[in-house]
Amino acid sequence: MSQTSTAPTAEAKPEFWRWQENCWADETKDWKSAKAITVGIDVGSVSSQCVVVADGELYAYNSMRTGNNSPDSAKNAFKGVTEKTGLTLNDVHMVVGTGYGRVNVPFSHKAITEIACHARGANYMGGNGVRTILDMGGQDCKAIHCDEKGKVTNFLMNDKCAAGTGRGMEVISDLMQIPIAELGPRSFEVDQEPDAVSSVCVVFAKSEALALLKAGYTKNKVIAAYCQAMAERVVSLLERIGVEEGFFITGGIAKNPGVVKRIEKLLGIKAMDTKIDSQIAGALGAALFANTLVQKQGPQAPIAC
Amino acid sequence: MITAGIDMGSRTVKVVLVEEENAGGKLNYVVKGKHLMFPGDLDGDAAADKAFDEALSSAGLDRAKVSAVFATGAGRKMVNFATDSVTEMSAGAKGVSWFFPTARTIVDVGAEEGRGIKTDGTGKATDFAGNEKCAAGAGSFAEAMSRALQLSLKEFGDASLRSDKSIPMNAQCTVFAESEVVSLIHSSTPKEDIAKAVLDAVASRVCAMVRRVGIDNDVVLIGGMVHNAGFVSSLKAAMDLQEVKLPDMPEFVSALGCALLAAERQH
Amino acid sequence: MIANYGYKDGSGEYYISIDTDKCINCEAGRACLTGCPKGMFETMTDDYDDEVVQIKQNFRRSLAYDCAGCKPAGGYTSLPCTTACTPGAVKHSW
Numbered sequence: 278m279s280q281t282s283t284a285p286t287a288e289a290k291p292e293f294w295r296w297q298e299n300c301w302a303d304e305t306k307d308w309k310s311a312k313a314i315t316v317g318i319d320v321g322s323v324s325s326q327c328v329v330v331a332d333g334e335l336y337a338y339n340s341m342r343t344g345n346n347s348p349d350s351a352k353n354a355f356k357g358v359t360e361k362t363g364l365t366l367n368d369v370h371m372v373v374g375t376g377y378g379r380v381n382v383p384f385s386h387k388a389i390t391e392i393a394c395h396a397r398g399a400n401y402m403g404g405n406g407v408r409t410i411l412d413m414g415g416q417d418c419k420a421i422h423c424d425e426k427g428k429v430t431n432f433l434m435n436d437k438c439a440a441g442t443g444r445g446m447e448v449i450s451d452l453m454q455i456p457i458a459e460l461g462p463r464s465f466e467v468d469q470e471p472d473a474v475s476s477v478c479v480v481f482a483k484s485e486a487l488a489l490l491k492a493g494y495t496k497n498k499v500i501a502a503y504c505q506a507m508a509e510r511v512v513s514l515l516e517r518i519g520v521e522e523g524f525f526i527t528g529g530i531a532k533n534p535g536v537v538k539r540i541e542k543l544l545g546i547k548a549m550d551t552k553i554d555s556q557i558a559g560a561l562g563a564a565l566f567a568n569t570l571v572q573k574q575g576p577q578a579p580i581a582c
Numbered sequence: 583m584i585t586a587g588i589d590m591g592s593r594t595v596k597v598v599l600v601e602e603e604n605a606g607g608k609l610n611y612v613v614k615g616k617h618l619m620f621p622g623d624l625d626g627d628a629a630a631d632k633a634f635d636e637a638l639s640s641a642g643l644d645r646a647k648v649s650a651v652f653a654t655g656a657g658r659k660m661v662n663f664a665t666d667s668v669t670e671m672s673a674g675a676k677g678v679s680w681f682f683p684t685a686r687t688i689v690d691v692g693a694e695e696g697r698g699i700k701t702d703g704t705g706k707a708t709d710f711a712g713n714e715k716c717a718a719g720a721g722s723f724a725e726a727m728s729r730a731l732q733l734s735l736k737e738f739g740d741a742s743l744r745s746d747k748s749i750p751m752n753a754q755c756t757v758f759a760e761s762e763v764v765s766l767i768h769s770s771t772p773k774e775d776i777a778k779a780v781l782d783a784v785a786s787r788v789c790a791m792v793r794r795v796g797i798d799n800d801v802v803l804i805g806g807m808v809h810n811a812g813f814v815s816s817l818k819a820a821m822d823l824q825e826v827k828l829p830d831m832p833e834f835v836s837a838l839g840c841a842l843l844a845a846e847r848q849h
Numbered sequence: 850m851i852a853n854y855g856y857k858d859g860s861g862e863y864y865i866s867i868d869t870d871k872c873i874n875c876e877a878g879r880a881c882l883t884g885c886p887k888g889m890f891e892t893m894t895d896d897y898d899d900e901v902v903q904i905k906q907n908f909r910r911s912l913a914y915d916c917a918g919c920k921p922a923g924g925y926t927s928l929p930c931t932t933a934c935t936p937g938a939v940k941h942s943w
């Protein structure tokens with residue numbers, strides 16, 4: 278890993294759907310003195326994360342782009358941590374895989390859905406006040422409601438429709454010829470907040486956006502109308518599972534203020550701040566599940582690969 | 583008596599002029615003129631106006647001769663000079679009855695809509711089910727995929743006829759399906775097989791919608807996809823039918839129905 | 850837990866929700882598995898180690914079309930799945 282940072286903060290530079298690779302370890306701790314070391318691996322469609330938990334506390338993580346196949350992405354994510362901390366698979370007591378490639382993590386002992394892992398991870402990062410979790414990634418959107426223990430009580434997922442995913446945002450970025458990271462900030466540079474684009478469908482919204490440009494809208498205003506539509510859509514999904522205070526946002530969407538601020542406004546609730554980069558929520562949850570399992574079942578022998 | 587029907591689709595404007603003849607107490611309707619136009623930069627009302635003029639001049643008529651103008655289609659409210667407007671379902675059913683009085687089920691698949699209409703033989707729509715707001719259930723799904731294959735929609739349809747494979751498509755969204763098609767191209771899947779997979783997918787979605795109104799013979803297909811031979815064949819397979827009837831001026835069916843309704847309402 | 854399977858797209862919201870708390874000790878002998886003519890339900894062990902039912906993966910992105918057969922446009926009074934599930938764990942959003 279080339280990049281390192283000293284504190285587990287979210288990147289300062291807004292980067293949307295394009296993940297900044299990031300590797301971090303808590304230098305105040307020594308994994309060698311920990312009784313239980315567990316690993317969570319989250320292989321998503323866009324990025325993959327590896328999180329190490331020592332005695333139930335976050336110790337290290339590595340985040341990188343998902344490569345051509347899930348097994349290699351999982352291995353590479355773990356390799357980054359090894360290079361940074363010296364920790365190898367032989368030192369780990371249990372590995373849990375999650376994310377869409379969870380069944381293809383060659384060295385994992387168990388696979389747990391990203392829904393349960395996100396809730397568990399968010400509960401650790403945001404504290405036991407977290408109730409509503411929104412995770413919007415490159416190709417899907419999840420809304421989760423959980424209890425004070427981080428156990429899922431209600432969830433839904435949408436991976437059928439590109440509207441309301443990072444992919445929908447990419448389409449407008451292409452159409453406007455504006456880098457995806459600039460969409461959020463630009464959406465606020467308007468004389469007046471426009472109405473949302475009326476079509477939900479990305480294909481039809483595209484024609485609508487072109488028509489708005491023709492009708493004299495500035496690019497920024499079209500982007501604002503599009504971000505508003507995206508926010509309204511996300512809110513309607515959240516309402517299906519019931520929104521409660523303790524709102525936690527993870528995934529690429531967290532880095533687009535153009536959508537996040539509009540969601541907050543519609544809900545009348547502010548998203549929680551976190552010191553830890555929220556993109557590791559899934560892998561962190563997986564590692565915490567592994568830790569609980571080690572407490573119950575004892576350490577597992579490493580699976581060579 | 584002359585009446586006009588204007589169909590304001592999402593991309594094109596269609597106008598049909600109809601003359602009512604009284605042949606010994608029996609009313610007959612004859613198409614006197616028609617015109618199809620892409621509105622380009624014109625706004626709805628102006629585009630409708632221009633298309634109307636073109637249709638009139640093709641028939642050698644002037645406006646004063648026209649007793650009533652009805653509008654239909656997504657933009658029907660934009661036609662300010664129309665005397666009334668009717669839904670696409672009513673217009674479609676009426677238009678189809680002019681071609682095929684035996685029609686009972688109408689499948690209407692255009693660029694932006696896919697729907698099933700049930701009709702009773704008098705040209706009335708009795709029930710309908712459709713999907714107009716997700717591009718994956720309509721012709722534009724096939725259009726987007728034909729673009730990815732660099733084929734015209736017609737070539738795309740013809741190509742699919744040369745395939746006998748059925749590859750399932752996983753993506754149910756136009757946007758995600760584009761990536762799926764690109765990866766099929768990269769894995770050297772023949773174009774014919776991709777085209778068939780895409781048209782089968784649209785046909786099965788349309789068919790599911792039509793089943794909601796029931797499939798009774800005769801079944802008639804209208805809308806832009808009539809021109810796509812591959813789609814017609816996929817649709818027959820999906821609906822398990824020997825025959826699907828096709829009108830010979832499919833894009834004008836709704837405008838025609840509209841003009842016929844305008845004539846009937848004058849009595 | 851309420852598990853919602855399905856999606857929202859431009860044309861509407863199509864979710865089947867399963868209340869897994871009612872599902873764990875099913876009092877209907879898992880009647881949904883055979884009640885659905887399309888065989889859309891299957892059992893699984895969830896993340897908290899309970900045996901519950903879910904909607905099979907290959908149906909989750911096409912529910913509007915898959916369930917169309919049970920939902921004639923002219924209206925319907927009951928669905929095979931919700932009727933079979935007497936504990937009332939299955940609900941449709943549309």
Ligand code: SF4
Pocket residue numbers: 437438439440477478479480481715716717718754755756757758858859860
């Ligand atoms: S509404 Fe549009 S973006 Fe959504 S699934 Fe349908 S085609 Fe895709």
Ligand code: SF4
Pocket residue numbers: 884885886887888889915916917919928929930931
């Ligand atoms: S509505 Fe019909 S097809 Fe859909 S889940 Fe229920 S029983 Fe199955």
